[in-house]
Amino acid sequence: MVETGEPELEGKGDERSGGRRSYRTLLLDGLRIEAPAVVAVLSGPAAERDASAAEGLGADLVEVRLDLVPGDPIGVIRRVREATQLPIIATNRIAEEGGAFRGGEGERIQILAEASAWADLVDVELLAGGRDRLMEAVGRPLIISYHDFGGMPSLEGTRSILAEIFDAGADIAKVALTPPTLKDCLGLLQLVHETERPLSLMGMGDLGKHLRAVAPVYGSVLTYGHIGAATAPGQIPVKALRELLDALLAEGR
Numbered sequence: 100m101v102e103t104g105e106p107e108l109e110g111k112g113d114e115r116s117g118g119r120r121s122y123r124t125l126l127l128d129g130l131r132i133e134a135p136a137v138v139a140v141l142s143g144p145a146a147e148r149d150a151s152a153a154e155g156l157g158a159d160l161v162e163v164r165l166d167l168v169p170g171d172p173i174g175v176i177r178r179v180r181e182a183t184q185l186p187i188i189a190t191n192r193i194a195e196e197g198g199a200f201r202g203g204e205g206e207r208i209q210i211l212a213e214a215s216a217w218a219d220l221v222d223v224e225l226l227a228g229g230r231d232r233l234m235e236a237v238g239r240p241l242i243i244s245y246h247d248f249g250g251m252p253s254l255e256g257t258r259s260i261l262a263e264i265f266d267a268g269a270d271i272a273k274v275a276l277t278p279p280t281l282k283d284c285l286g287l288l289q290l291v292h293e294t295e296r297p298l299s300l301m302g303m304g305d306l307g308k309h310l311r312a313v314a315p316v317y318g319s320v321l322t323y324g325h326i327g328a329a330t331a332p333g334q335i336p337v338k339a340l341r342e343l344l345d346a347l348l349a350e351g352r
């Protein structure tokens with residue numbers, strides 16, 4: 100686990116980074132993220148080509164879904180590193196949380212650890228058996244994630260999951276949930292607004308997808324969009340997501 104030590108710098112709603120509005124600056128082991136930030140998810144055979152296009156489409160970071168690229172995942176992330184200057188998140192998603200990796204946990208963690216040499220942040224699931232082993236092996240800022248593709252825990256249950264994620268040593272907590280009602284969406288926005296530590300919250304599904312553009316207004320630090328095929332229900336194309344954020348983020352808050 101990386102000892103960041105660096106304070107987060109609380110920006111103001113009117114701060115701009117390259118013409119974009121930033122609410123807060125995250126300093127993670129020398130990596131500077133002006134939040135809220137758009138992450139372009141790279142998957143499939145066009146991952147390297149999409150990496151080249153990501154910044155022009157409005158992405159601030161890219162995520163390489165090592166479980167969703169053909170061939171050698173290490174070769175792919177190396178080429179993505181050559182294709183873009185944007186910070187890279189390495190993710191090798193377990194099947195239980197919507198991923199396509201089908202090997203053993205030891206192999207999955209090994210690939211992720213090796214790929215981290217070309218990444219700026221690493222994503223690992225809260226419930227992954229190899230989570231702590233990976234965290235010991237990787238000297239990168241960590242996103243610890245939790246996904247529910249069929250619904251969501253209660254709000255108290257979600258608060259407990261966030262506490263577990265931060266207690267486990269996350270630099271950024273990430274939860275992607277499928278809220279069944281608008282009341283659940285309101286509850287999640289309240290949760291984002293009250294959480295001071297860096298949290299990325301996304302809604303999945305038809306009723307939750309608007310949270311991808313709205314939760315950043317309430318403080319969510321990362322929101323994920325796609326360039327090629329969507330990698331989650333309700334995911335929004337990067338260009339449209341960027342335009343939504345630029346339209347919705349407020350001068351002051």
Ligand SMILES: O=C1C[C@@](O)(C(=O)O)C[C@@H](O)[C@@H]1O
Nearest residue numbers: 140190275301323330331334
């Ligand atoms: O965890 C996340 C969020 C995500 O599942 C989404 O809902 O956009 C997409 C994944 O690629 C990423 O790793």
